[in-house]
Amino acid sequence: MSMSLDSHIEKVLWTQDQILDRVAQIASQITLDFKAAPDPPLFVGVATGAFLFLADLVKKVQLPLSVDLVRAQSYGSGTLSNGAPSISLDLKLDVKGKHVILVEDIVDTGCTLSCLIEHLEAKGVSSVSICAFLDKPMRRKVHIKLVGDGKFYKGFECPDYFVVGYGMDFAELYRNLPYIGVLKSEFYK
């Protein structure tokens, strides 16, 4: 199993250059949308998958801002989640009255984000926007309800493959790939 990392990949869907171009575009849009806001937005990354996207994104946003992390556990394994996530790492910061931008690697059924949005709403946030690098709209099971005047930012629509890289794992591997791809079938085990 110890061949080079790249040799595990069947095909690349987005290269590192394509990813970074798109991240810069989203960051410009967020900068525009939030520059008139009375206080700095709070970027909340959903661990672990969003860690690279969060890091690249906030470096490109030309505004004062805060960063925090949250973790939602859904007790599925492999390539399927079971649709009932719970919060396993809560925010460090007080989010009451804040404009929160939830940063996710990929939206699939929408269960994880819906759960997190409810959690933030209960804490009295002013708005919740979503910034998801990938979206699989064809797989949605629950409607994602934004809070206040929150917006939905997305990088790319993802075809119905289980993808890895740019923070996303299979069995906790492949998060360090700087691009997004699909594994060779022999490695989905």
Ligand code: 5GP
């Ligand atoms: P949802 O709750 O929307 O069904 O799933 C969201 C989470 O499932 C994502 O944050 C991600 O961790 C995981 N997920 C969904 N689709 C994929 C995929 O294609 N690849 C990987 N690596 N994780 C995925």
Ligand code: MG
């Ligand atoms: Mg995630």
Ligand code: MG
């Ligand atoms: Mg995962």
